[in-house]
Amino acid sequence: MADLIAKSPCEGLLPVTIGGISLTEEQPGSMWALAPFKGQEKALGKALEAAHGMAFPAVNRATGKAGSRAVWFGREMALLMGPEPDANLAEHAALTDQSDAWAVVRLEGAGAEDVLARLVPVDLRPHVFKRGHTVRTELKHMMASVTRTGPQAFQIMVFRSMAKTLVHDLKTAMEAVTARG
Amino acid sequence: MRITCPLCGERDRREFYYKGAALVRPAEGEDLDAWHQYVNLRENPAGPLDELWYHEMGCNSWLKVTRNTATHEILAVQLASEAGLGGQK
Numbered sequence A: 001m002a003d004l005i006a007k008s009p010c011e012g013l014l015p016v017t018i019g020g021i022s023l024t025e026e027q028p029g030s031m032w033a034l035a036p037f038k039g040q041e042k043a044l045g046k047a048l049e050a051a052h053g054m055a056f057p058a059v060n061r062a063t064g065k066a067g068s069r070a071v072w073f074g075r076e077m078a079l080l081m082g083p084e085p086d087a088n089l090a091e092h093a094a095l096t097d098q099s100d101a102w103a104v105v106r107l108e109g110a111g112a113e114d115v116l117a118r119l120v121p122v123d124l125r126p127h128v129f130k131r132g133h134t135v136r137t138e139l140k141h142m143m144a145s146v147t148r149t150g151p152q153a154f155q156i157m158v159f160r161s162m163a164k165t166l167v168h169d170l171k172t173a174m175e176a177v178t179a180r181g
Numbered sequence B: 001m002r003i004t005c006p007l008c009g010e011r012d013r014r015e016f017y018y019k020g021a022a023l024v025r026p027a028e029g030e031d032l033d034a035w036h037q038y039v040n041l042r043e044n045p046a047g048p049l050d051e052l053w054y055h056e057m058g059c060n061s062w063l064k065v066t067r068n069t070a071t072h073e074i075l076a077v078q079l080a081s082e083a084g085l086g087g088q089k
């Protein structure tokens, strides 16, 4: 059988650093959508806590930590990033493997908010959008998920097919912010 | 124009997709007139109108939005699933 070579969504595109801001690709591991069955939200939360040590995230919130996160991902849905979901979760939720479906990047540095302000119509400044906050929103016409993972760091996700556009748009905004000095 | 999604919060209009008037779907077994009205007939008020909007770039909820068509003022927003628009058997 042929030995297949895995290629990450942003291979050959990243990393880049412009001014004091860096853009790197994240390797989040497995990504599974967790969609609780009707009336099973609490049971799913318990199972998630027991198996993976994190709560089911509230709307616009993420739980867990780097390497093992649950990110609110839309109505009645969370994205488990990192671990393979425990089999018990399947009793309370529809589980969908999305591991290869998303490009995941990290934007970090002083002025990261200014970069995103050019692309995302949501206020992401630190006093409103704190660590552990997340949004499903638009990034320059692309459906995106944006999560604050640090004081000056964001995790940004778009569909894998849009990886090149994502990097292009972020780089353009990074250059424009840096040019202003 | 901004719409306050009951889940996501206040968001820019560009995150939403517009469908049209939010009408109560006729119950199963309703006569042809009721369906004709539901499918074909629309009011076109210069003022408040109930509409369906989809939070396409956000949480993926369908919303019932009451919008003033003359001023674009958003008067009310709720989840379409909780708006009693029918569709139940």
Ligand SMILES: [Zn+2]
Residues within 6 Å of the ligand: B005, B006, B007, B008, B009, B055, B058, B059, B060, B061
């Ligand atoms: Zn929403």
